[in-house]
Structures are given as C-alpha cells and as structure tokens.
Amino acid sequence: MVGMRWWALAPAPACPPNLHLRLNQSPLDVKKVLRNFAFQISWRSEKVTYRLDLDWPKYSDYFTGTTFCVTVDSLNGLVYVAQRGDNIPKVLVFTEDGYFLRDWNYTVDTPHGMFAASTLHEQSVWITDVGSGSYGHTVKKYNTFGDLVQVLGTPGKKGTGLSPLQFDNPAELYVDDTGDIYIVDGDGGLNNRLIKLSQDFMILWLHGQNGTGPAKFNIPHSVTLDSSGRVWVADRGNKRIQVFDKETGEWLGEWNNCFTEEGPSSVRFTPDGKYLIVAQLNLSRLSFLAAPPVGSIGDCSVISTIQLPDQVLPHLLEVDRKTGAIYVAEIGAKQVQKYVPLNSYLLAFDV
Numbered sequence: 001m002v003g004m005r006w007w008a009l010a011p012a013p014a015c016p017p018n019l020h021l022r023l024n025q026s027p028l029d030v031k032k033v034l035r036n037f038a039f040q041i042s043w044r045s046e047k048v049t050y051r052l053d054l055d056w057p058k059y060s061d062y063f064t065g066t067t068f069c070v071t072v073d074s075l076n077g078l079v080y081v082a083q084r085g086d087n088i089p090k091v092l093v094f095t096e097d098g099y100f101l102r103d104w105n106y107t108v109d110t111p112h113g114m115f116a117a118s119t120l121h122e123q124s125v126w127i128t129d130v131g132s133g134s135y136g137h138t139v140k141k142y143n144t145f146g147d148l149v150q151v152l153g154t155p156g157k158k159g160t161g162l163s164p165l166q167f168d169n170p171a172e173l174y175v176d177d178t179g180d181i182y183i184v185d186g187d188g189g190l191n192n193r194l195i196k197l198s199q200d201f202m203i204l205w206l207h208g209q210n211g212t213g214p215a216k217f218n219i220p221h222s223v224t225l226d227s228s229g230r231v232w233v234a235d236r237g238n239k240r241i242q243v244f245d246k247e248t249g250e251w252l253g254e255w256n257n258c259f260t261e262e263g264p265s266s267v268r269f270t271p272d273g274k275y276l277i278v279a280q281l282n283l284s285r286l287s288f289l290a291a292p293p294v295g296s297i298g299d300c301s302v303i304s305t306i307q308l309p310d311q312v313l314p315h316l317l318e319v320d321r322k323t324g325a326i327y328v329a330e331i332g333a334k335q336v337q338k339y340v341p342l343n344s345y346l347l348a349f350d351v
Contacts, residue, residue: 056098082111104146113172184220205249236263253297
C-alpha cells in the first residue's frame, strides 16, 4: 500500500482518548491523530520521552525494496538507508528532516549492515555485503556519493582465511573515532567471529569460534562501542550480549537474563551513554537497557520497551549522535522509522 506507515504504541503511558484508530482511516488521518503522541520511558525520577516522527521521510515511496539497515552521518545531517531487491537503488540518501537527496547502486549486491564514519577530515559510508554475486562477502567503504573507496575481503568468494582476510555473511561493523574497525562476521555463514582492524586494516585482535562459552558466538549480528572503551556484541543465536575491552579484546562479561524469548538483533547507545537500545527482530520490540557503570558489567536491566506491531521486524537501528534520534530499519514493514527524543538531557555529549 503506497504511503502506508506503521506506528508503535508504548506500554507505559495510558492511551489518550483520541487514539482509537479505525482500520479504514487514511494515513493522513492517522498522522493527525498520532502526531503528538509520545513514548514515555520511566527510569527512577527521570522520564525519557520519544515521539514517532510521522513526517520522516517526507515520502515513503522511495522505499521500494526490503530495508535492512540504516546509518547516520551526524556531522552533516545525512541518513543512509540500504535496501534489497531487484532493479532498485540499493542505497538511499535523505536529510535528517526527511527530504530525499539521491540514490546509488554501484557495486552493492546484498546489503546487510552499514555505518557512517564522519569526521572533519573524512566522511565515508561502510556497507557489509552478504550477496553471492561478484561483490558479495565483503565489507566496503564508499564516499558519500557512492564511489567505491576500499574493499575488505575477497569479492564474490566466502571464506575463513585471515591472510588474505575473507568473510562469509559479514553482519555489521562499527568504526571508532580513532579509525579502528570492529566487524561481526557470520550472519549464518561459515564464520562466527568479532574482528578488530586498525585504520590501515591490520588485524589487532579477534575472537572467532562457534560456541556458547565466553568469547564464542552463534550469529554475531551487531556491534557497538560505549564511551568507556567497551565493545558490545549482539550474539543473537546465543540470546545474549557479550562485552569486550576494546584495547585488548579481553572478555568482560555477558548479559543473557533479558533475552529469554529472543536474542538481540541490534545494539546502539544513546548519546549520553545511559541506555543501550536493543532491537529484537521477531518480537518486533525495542528495549531500553540501563548501561552499567565503568568497571562493572552486572546484569541486564530492562528499563522499558517500545512494542511495534507484529511482523514489523526491526532488523538494525542507528542513533544520531547529535540529535539522539533513533532510526529503525524494518524488514517486515519495508521502511525506516524515526523516533525523536523530547528530553534535552539525552543530548549532553560532544560530537
């Protein structure tokens, strides 16, 4: 249905009197009702409130495939979306206000994850490609206009090798401000590993064995860093998050008590570092977890959740480090949605 948008209802606040929607209401009518509805997430004496931005993007018709991932160039206010499908543009570029700028399709086969590395000196977009074609099983770096700059892995050939480096269904990556790269390789392929590369693409450390013990993985699907120098990995098949020291690769602990129903699909921190936002694919749920203090991992604590409609299937998400907005790539609904924080304290950070 052209122009149709999904929405989410938070479990915490009471439903406002005017939020009784009829199935035959038009998308425009739904927008009018939901425009000011907010998602309130309580933690101690603080309230984190998110508003679903129904005007992002301005036109949803640009989503012509299955939207697998999204990333944000916070410095320049750009949002990149990667989608799958035949004879469609694979990468869409929007402004943070939802205006479409351009698309590109160069050397992108089957995108899975992406990350925008943006500094004053360089802006680039990294894409993990799990396709079986001539560009598949690689991690690729592009400039903002889609020109291919760097290829990691052996294009079109999956493998387990380290010299030269090979991938099999690389799921996602995270590029630190130092230029170091963290890659989770193994979305159901031969590999189940976490690799740290230097900015000149030398292997600094890795964990690379299938299993259920510490530093072993079963479908490592997403990776992110916190401000305390810890690496957080969504170990989806093992229904847990594992944590490592970013300098040494030392295993620091795990969270598994929050994921009895389903493992985590995506992990990102809020800009202030107080919350870890986790997507669970088949539950169609976003969870806000309390981030632990420095020197402790402790147990997972769910502060609250945003429950999306069934079959929305949030695959990967990204958080704008400047505005705090959350962008969610939904492979079921085939769209990306944006949630805007209304609490200014979430934005107490430096870009």
